[in-house]
Amino acid sequence: MEMLTNIQPVISLIISAATLIGIVIAVYKFSSDPDKKAFTEIQLLKQSFGLVEEDVRLIKVNHLPHIEDNMKSINGEMIRISTMLDERLPRK
8 A cells, every 4th residue: 555655646747747748749739730831831822823924924925926916917907997988088
């Protein structure tokens, strides 16, 4: 019986130490998980921005020359139509 009373403070100390270690680990995990999630989200946003940037570059390279050609064609047609109207409808 006396041995049991000698072991109780040791067991209590071990349980307290394990609880303290558990609390420290929980606080660390709680504080580090948001940082890891934020880092992952930042990496995904950077990757998405890179893709958007590449799309914009491709649009500039592939589509803008065609749009400019179409605008020149439309401008030429407008000048032609304007000339025809000036010839047929004299100004007063």
